[in-house]
Amino acid sequence: MTTMTAYQLPSWQGTPKLSTVPVPEPGPGEVLVRVSAVGLCHSDINMQQIPAEVGNMLGWSVPFTLGHEISGTVAALGDGVTGFAPGDAVAVSATNPCGVCWYCLRGDDQNCVLPGGRGYGADGGLAVYVIVSRAAHLLPIGDLDPAFAAPLTDAGATAYHAVQRVLPKLSPDATAVVLGTGGLGGYAVQFLHLLGAARVIGVEPNEARRELALSLGADEALDGVHEGTAAEILERTGGRGAEVVLDFVGVDATI
Ligand SMILES: [Zn+2]
Ligand SMILES: [Zn+2]
Known part of the structure; x- marks a missing residue:
């Protein structure tokens, strides 16, 4: 098993720390992205204060890797993914909409029924690699500086x-x-x-x-x-x- 370093929230109201975790493999429809840059957000601090009852109510689980403002390059494609190839430079949507629920279908994907997302309740970008659950969450950035692109996904x-x-x-x-x-x-x-x-x-x-x-x-x-x-x-x-x-x-x- 190949491993990588990830900056994780280990437990509710715990102190984030570097952990060694397996490099994830992309399942059907998923994309593995090698991280180039991650913007830091005030939410990364707020998340360290979430009590367990609230985290559970949100449907999040710990530990998870922090970092939700991500840019990188496509490393591997899961079965069925088209439109991207390894090496493509991308920005990753800060939200994690499913694309098929009632909210997503009417364009209100910020209200998607899926709990959490990359860097908030699921593994985010403060690691060597991150799994992106749908290719629709990727935006090609060409030769745009990845450090410039990353914070555009949330703060911008x-x-x-x-x-x-x-x-x-x-x-x-x-x-x-x-x-x-x-x-x-x-x-x-x-x-x-x-x-x-x-x-x-x-x-x-x-x-x-x-x-x-x-x-x-x-x-x-x-x-x-x-x-x-x-x-x-x-x-x-x-x-x-x-x-x-x-x-x-x-x-x-x-x-
Ligand atoms: Zn944020
Ligand atoms: Zn949805």
Whole structure:
């Protein structure tokens, strides 16, 4: 049996550690991917705090390998897989939809009945190899830098989804406020800048991230969030306020 190193959550509320596990073999319809890069997500930290009752309720089982923002190259194909060949560079969907349940068939695959996914309840990408249950979860990335591609599958996709929903509100004279310009908000600033003509104001307490937001396309970056933030935005918009506020922090103060 060939083995590999994997960074696993060993038990509910346990401390993640490097483990030696078998290299998985792809079953029918599955694809074995050799991992090139994995984005780290705040969920990777949250998962370490999940109590056993909640994990069980979610239908997840421990141990599992962490890492759900994955890029890599196709290593082996299970029976029946077409459209990919060993060596193909791919990004791996951060979700794990079955493709055949009622939710998946109507396009709401985020509500798929399958419990968990790669890196959350099932083995993820913080290992040498990862099993992808359906080839439909793979997106060819050509010669795109795999380290650039990996976080697009979750952090990038989450911010893109938020921005796409509000695009109709972003007329050229509109203002969009992004609360928190870290891992998610940094992407939102870029999508707002690239996809719309609205003025983008980042609100972020960390100075380095404010600088980053400006370099990524924000027109202004305010130090916040604090009691005076709303008044400051009203003042900067001539009393009109922002057409869109995207909250990428989600704590009491930002809400
Ligand atoms: Zn995540
Ligand atoms: Zn499904």
